Amino acid sequence: xxxxxxxxxxxxxxxxxxxxxxxxxxxxxxxxxxxxxxxxxxxxxxxxxxxxxxxxxxxxxxxxxxxxxxxxxxxxxxxxxxxxxxxxxxxxxxxxxxxxxxxxxxxxxxxxxxxxxxxxxxxxxxxxxxxxxxxxxxxxxxxxxxxxxxxxxxxxxxxxxxxxxxxxxxxxxxxxxxxxxxxxxxxxxxxxxxxxxxxxxxxxxxxxxxxxxxxxxxxxxxxxxxxxxxxxxxxxxxxxxxxxxxxxxxxxxxxxxxxxxxxxxxxxxxxxxxxxxxxxxxxxxxxxxxxxxxxxxxxxxxxxxxxxxxxxxxxxxxxxxxxxxxxxxxxxxxxxxxxxxxxxxxxxxx
Amino acid sequence: xxxxxxxxxxxxxxxxxxxxxxxxxxxxxxxxxxxxxxxxxxxxxxxxxxxxxxxxxxxxxxxxxxxxxxxxxxxxxxxxxxxxxxxxxxxxxxxxxxxxxxxxxxxxxxxxxxxxxxxxxxxxxxxxx
Numbered sequence: 001x002x003x004x005x006x007x008x009x010x011x012x013x014x015x016x017x018x019x020x021x022x023x024x025x026x027x028x029x030x031x032x033x034x035x036x037x038x039x040x041x042x043x044x045x046x047x048x049x050x051x052x053x054x055x056x057x058x059x060x061x062x063x064x065x066x067x068x069x070x071x072x073x074x075x076x077x078x079x080x081x082x083x084x085x086x087x088x089x090x091x092x093x094x095x096x097x098x099x100x101x102x103x104x105x106x107x108x109x110x111x112x113x114x115x116x117x118x119x120x121x122x123x124x125x126x127x128x129x130x131x132x133x134x135x136x137x138x139x140x141x142x143x144x145x146x147x148x149x150x151x152x153x154x155x156x157x158x159x160x161x162x163x164x165x166x167x168x169x170x171x172x173x174x175x176x177x178x179x180x181x182x183x184x185x186x187x188x189x190x191x192x193x194x195x196x197x198x199x200x201x202x203x204x205x206x207x208x209x210x211x212x213x214x215x216x217x218x219x220x221x222x223x224x225x226x227x228x229x230x231x232x233x234x235x236x237x238x239x240x241x242x243x244x245x246x247x248x249x250x251x252x253x254x255x256x257x258x259x260x261x262x263x264x265x266x267x268x269x270x271x272x273x274x275x276x277x278x279x280x281x282x283x284x285x286x287x288x289x290x291x292x293x294x295x296x297x298x299x300x301x302x303x304x305x306x307x308x309x310x311x312x313x314x315x316x317x318x319x320x321x322x323x324x325x326x327x328x329x330x331x332x333x334x335x336x337x338x339x340x341x342x343x344x345x346x347x348x349x350x
Numbered sequence: 351x352x353x354x355x356x357x358x359x360x361x362x363x364x365x366x367x368x369x370x371x372x373x374x375x376x377x378x379x380x381x382x383x384x385x386x387x388x389x390x391x392x393x394x395x396x397x398x399x400x401x402x403x404x405x406x407x408x409x410x411x412x413x414x415x416x417x418x419x420x421x422x423x424x425x426x427x428x429x430x431x432x433x434x435x436x437x438x439x440x441x442x443x444x445x446x447x448x449x450x451x452x453x454x455x456x457x458x459x460x461x462x463x464x465x466x467x468x469x470x471x472x473x474x475x476x477x478x479x
Contacts, residue, residue: 040378195437198462200444208450326383330390336469343463350459 009036012111013050016068019110020052020117023103030055039067045242046070049120067099070115081114082106086163087218087244088118094157096150097237123229123236130230131263131272142234144274147223147256148282150238155217155249155288167218169246175214176248180302181206187309191316193332198339202305205346211295216246223252224261225271250291253279254299259341260307269300301345308338361395396472404468405429411461412436415454416443 013033021031036050048068052058071081085104092098104116130136130143159167170179185203188196220227221243229237255261257269257276265272270279280291315332317323355363368388376384409422409432416439423432440458449455 038379040382194434195441197437197440197444197458198466200441201449201458201462204444204447204450326390327386330386330393333393333469333473336466336473339462339466340470343459343466347459347463350455 009038012036012048015110016050019105019107020103024054024058026054026056036068045240046072065120066102066117067120068115068117070111071113073112081116083164083166084241084244085116087157087167088116088241090159090161090164091154091157091218091238091241094153096153096157097235098241099237099239121229121237123231125226125229125239127225127261127263127272130225131265135232136230139230139232139234140273143225143228143230144270144278145282145286146235147225147228147271148253148279148288149286150235151220151223151249151252151256152283152286152288154220154223154238154252157218159218159246164218167244167246169216175210176216176219176246176251177210177214177298177302180247180251181210181305184302184306184309188312191309192312193316193319196308196312196335196339198343199305199308202301202308202339202342202346205342205349206298206302206305209294209298209301211248211250211292211298213292213295215249215289217249219245219247219249220252221245221247223255224258225256225273226261248299249288250295251299251302253283253291254296254301255303255306257296257300258303258307260304260337301342304338304341304345308335308342311335311338358395358398361391361398365391365395393473400468400472401426404472405433407468408433408465409436411464412440415440415457415461 013036016036017031017033018028020026020033021028024031032053034051034053036048039047039049046069048070050066050068051063052066053063055062058064069081069084082104085101088098088101092100099118099121101116101118104114105111106114108114124130124136130139170176174182181203188199188203192199220238220241222240223238227238227240228235229239256271256279259266259269262269262272268274269276276293276296280293280296284290311331311334314328315335318325318328318332365388368384368391372384373381373388406422409429412433413419413436416436418436423429443449443454444458449458
């Protein structure tokens with residue numbers, strides 16, 4: 001790194017404009033970045049929007065709105081942003097609705113952390129609006145089927161090529177479900193500040209129910225309503241690919257059905273908008289495999305176990321002094337929500 | 351003994367200040383964080399009100415499950431440490447497979463249901479339960 005990373009949006013915009021000029025092979029004097037602004041959401045990743053102005057045009061437009069995704073300052077290198085960028089491009093090429101990604105930068109000298117730049121897709125991303133607003137009643141009708149079709153497409157993205165090398169995958173001879181259970185169990189053990197008997201009980205219960213079948217495909221890894229951009233017509237784009245990996249495709253469907261992402265609409269298990277049956281039927285009719293409901297239920301329960309880890313991890317980040325955030329501090333107490341759901345699932349299955 | 355307002359009453363005053371005076375004057379991320387702050391303050395007030403009853407109850411239920419009638423230690427920290435200790439013993443029983451089936455499992459599930467419901471009573475305001 002030659003100079004310290006810029007701190008103000010103005011300084012960031014200037015650095016970004018210079019770097020983008022290099023990517024476009026343009027004279028830096030002809031490239032401007034306007035209105036760089038942080039978009040809401042994302043405790044673990046920052047999202048910014050800006051208007052790029054290129055004298056002479058970029059892909060035929062003088063001015064266009066783009067989005068920048070980066071690790072928060074001080075937390076660079078927790079994930080491979082370059083790989084995420086290549087996965088988003090591969091998904092786009094395979095017909096998955098995602099914003100087109102244009103440039104990736106791993107040089108920490110530009111903005112202090114790795115980032116990539118993609119198209120801005122207009123739309124709403126707040127699940128509570130989708131679930132409650134009259135405006136989105138039509139979208140709610142369509143979206144279970146749309147999400148099923150998006151999942152089916154993601155799970156057919158070719159992963160054998162060199163550009164997706166390096167994707168996280170289960171160790172040889174270990175099924176994706178077993179690998180994921182192990183990862184979560186280890187995380188809970190390493191990071192929980194106190195014993196959680198409900199989670200130990202859930203771990204044993206899940207271990208006894210590991211799915212036998214082990215297909216391995218590209219998995220989005222955070223497939224839930226909160227990561228979908230939508231408008232009145234339903235789903236527009238799948239966002240937040242930072243947890244993509246090779247795994248069991250049913251994991252994405254189970255995560256969508258996990259209780260935490262229904263925002264209280266428990267009578268509609270699929271993301272608070274649809275039924276499990278609709279989801280599986282839509283998945284199959286979009287070219288996905290036929291999924292055993294018990295297989296889906298396993299990943300749905302795994303989802304709550306993972307949610308428990310997410311809350312434990314976020315409060316751990318606070319408790320170890322890494323990030324002094326009030327929001328992170330408060331999330332530790334939400335672990336009980338996931339424990340409650342796991343206990344309910346265990347009692348239901350007894 | 352401290353004078354009134356009590357700790358709970360003071361926290362409720364902070365919560366009200368954040369919700370009525372601060373949140374409406376902010377936008378975006380700071381507004382969200384002010385709302386989180388109000389929720390956290392209210393959570394701490396609920397914890398102060400319920401901690402004695404909840405922790406004694408958990409101690410007694412753990413004692414029944416683990417076959418121990420040791421009295422609950424006095425003092426916040428000693429009680430918390432002792433509860434952590436009993437929960438560790440319970441986790442060891444679970445990992446040994448003692449709770450995979452049978453009456454122990456049923457009793458354990460009932461105990462955990464109660465304990466988790468009480469944690470949620472503190473963590474979440476009634477309107478979100």
